[in-house]
Amino acid sequence: MGRLLPPAIVLAAIIFYVATLAPGLLWGDSAKFQRMAWQEDLRFDETGHPLWVLLAHPLTRMPGLDPAGACNLLSALLSALALWPAFRIMRRLGASSASATLASLALAVSHTFWFHAVVAEVYPLNSFVTLVLLDLLTINLQSDRPGALRPASWLMMGLVFGMASGNHLQVLLWLPGYLWWMRAAWRADRMNCTAVALAAGGFVTGLAPFVILRGSAASLHGEAFSSLMPRLLSQALMPSTPTKDAAQFAGYLLYQFPLPLVLVGAAVGLIRLRRERPIDLTGLAILYATNVLFAFSYQVPDRFAFYLPSYLIIALAAAPGFDRMAGWVAATPRARAAWLLPVFAVVVVAPPLLYAL
Numbered sequence: 001m002g003r004l005l006p007p008a009i010v011l012a013a014i015i016f017y018v019a020t021l022a023p024g025l026l027w028g029d030s031a032k033f034q035r036m037a038w039q040e041d042l043r044f045d046e047t048g049h050p051l052w053v054l055l056a057h058p059l060t061r062m063p064g065l066d067p068a069g070a071c072n073l074l075s076a077l078l079s080a081l082a083l084w085p086a087f088r089i090m091r092r093l094g095a096s097s098a099s100a101t102l103a104s105l106a107l108a109v110s111h112t113f114w115f116h117a118v119v120a121e122v123y124p125l126n127s128f129v130t131l132v133l134l135d136l137l138t139i140n141l142q143s144d145r146p147g148a149l150r151p152a153s154w155l156m157m158g159l160v161f162g163m164a165s166g167n168h169l170q171v172l173l174w175l176p177g178y179l180w181w182m183r184a185a186w187r188a189d190r191m192n193c194t195a196v197a198l199a200a201g202g203f204v205t206g207l208a209p210f211v212i213l214r215g216s217a218a219s220l221h222g223e224a225f226s227s228l229m230p231r232l233l234s235q236a237l238m239p240s241t242p243t244k245d246a247a248q249f250a251g252y253l254l255y256q257f258p259l260p261l262v263l264v265g266a267a268v269g270l271i272r273l274r275r276e277r278p279i280d281l282t283g284l285a286i287l288y289a290t291n292v293l294f295a296f297s298y299q300v301p302d303r304f305a306f307y308l309p310s311y312l313i314i315a316l317a318a319a320p321g322f323d324r325m326a327g328w329v330a331a332t333p334r335a336r337a338a339w340l341l342p343v344f345a346v347v348v349v350a351p352p353l354l355y356a357l
Contacts, residue, residue: 005097006084013083013108017076017117025068029302030120034060034068037120044166044213051166051210052122071120078124079117083108085128085135086316092138093269094276095319098340099326103265103319106347110256110315111355112308122168123308129164130174131312133157134287137181138280140190151198154191158199162206166213170306173294177287184279245297252304256311258354259346266314269321288313 025031033049035041037056044050056074060067083104090100107113116123136157140149149157161178164171182199185191257263273281288310295306322343330336 005101006087009083009087009101009104009108010080012105013080013117014076016108017080017114018073020114020118021069021076022072022119023069024066024072026072026119030071031068033120033122034071037071038067042213044210048213049122049167050213051163052125052168055125056120068120072118075119075121075124076117078128079113080108082124082128082131085131086312088135089131089138089316090319092135092142093273093280093316093320094323095269096323098337099322100319102322102340102344102347103262103315105344106257106262106318106351107312107315109348109351110262110311111351112252112256112304112311114352116305116308121305123170123305125167126164126171127308127312129160129167130171130309133161133174133178134181137178137185141181141185141188141279149195151194154195155198155202158202158204159206160202162203162208163210165207166210170291170309173290173309174287176290177283180283180286181279184283242297248303249292249296249307252307253311257314257347257351259350261343261346262314262318265318265321265325267321268324269317269319272320272324273317284313284317 022030025034033052033056036048036053038060040053040057041048042050042053056071059065059070059074062070065073086107087100087104090103091097095103108117113127136149136153161171161175182191182196186196253263254260270281270284273284291309291313292307295303295310298306300306322340326336326339330339
């Protein structure tokens with residue numbers, strides 16, 4: 001039964017996203033992405049996302065599919081698939097299958113995650129790739145046998161991570177957290193020099209084509225890759241209106257989980273991880289901090305989208321927290337199962353109804 005839960009969650013999410021999918025041509029960035037996918041526009045500048053275009057372009061040419069709607073459908077598929085590694089990570093953090101299911105579905109209907117699942121956007125691919133890589137890193141660290149991942153796996157992980165930078169540079173904010181888990185694996189004798197070299201080599205190889213594309217774009221648009229990252233980081237590390245930014249951050253966070261039981265669950269989950277899995281707690285904290293600190297003062301119209309990775313971390317932490325909360329209110333397995341029903345109503349059913357209002 002446990003093995004059937006992740007595909008069942010993915011299937012339920014796909015059905016939900018298709019039912020709420022934007023029907024066709026959109027506006028703003030989504031319209032731009034739909035055009036780029038149709039034209040196979042592979043430039044890599046402030047507005048270019050060549051890896052996403054490579055994935056979306058074949059869908060726009062499929063008979064019977066509206067090209068613009070096909071781009072929206074790609075977001076639905078990638079967002080739903082991202083719930084699979086999320087569920088696996090939650091289980092590895094100590095959550096039960098029931099709590100991991102609740103937290104995964106709560107993430108599925110959270111505002112920003114759902115919003116980007118039904119329009120043409122590049123962020124669903126980011127979520128899918130980053131969670132898959134985190135799943136593999138935690139497998140390697142918690143496996144009973146040293147070196148759970150083969151050398152080829154480290155090469156492929158580095159390659160995928162580097163290539164994902166060609167979708168959106170936001171994925172690079174996960175690097176400090178990944179390095180933490182790799183350090184922990186090294187200290188636990190589950191990673192060696194060969195694995196480090198292969199992961200680094202794969203990352204450089206995967207990133208190189210997009211650095212070259214970025215360099216060619218700079219000749220036309222004026223900014224090289226080498227200056228782009230320092231500029232973006234300097235913007236994020238120098239908040240101009242910290243009070244306003246903090247209020248906006250809090251508002252965005254509450255809008256993701258409008259009945260904040262998920263936030264309570266995440267807080268309880270972090271306390272549990274501190275006692276049971278301190279390495280994972282530190283890794284999650286690094287991931288959350290790097291993503292939030294960057295987005296906190298990044299002044300762009302769609303800044304809410306840059307907080308999306310931090311909501312993934314909250315959902316991961318909430319799963320083990322739900323189990324601890326169930327233990328507080330119910331002493332028997334049957335009572336805990338009964339407790340999960342109203343929780344499902346609060347964290348999964350209620351948010352779409354509130355957003356509709």
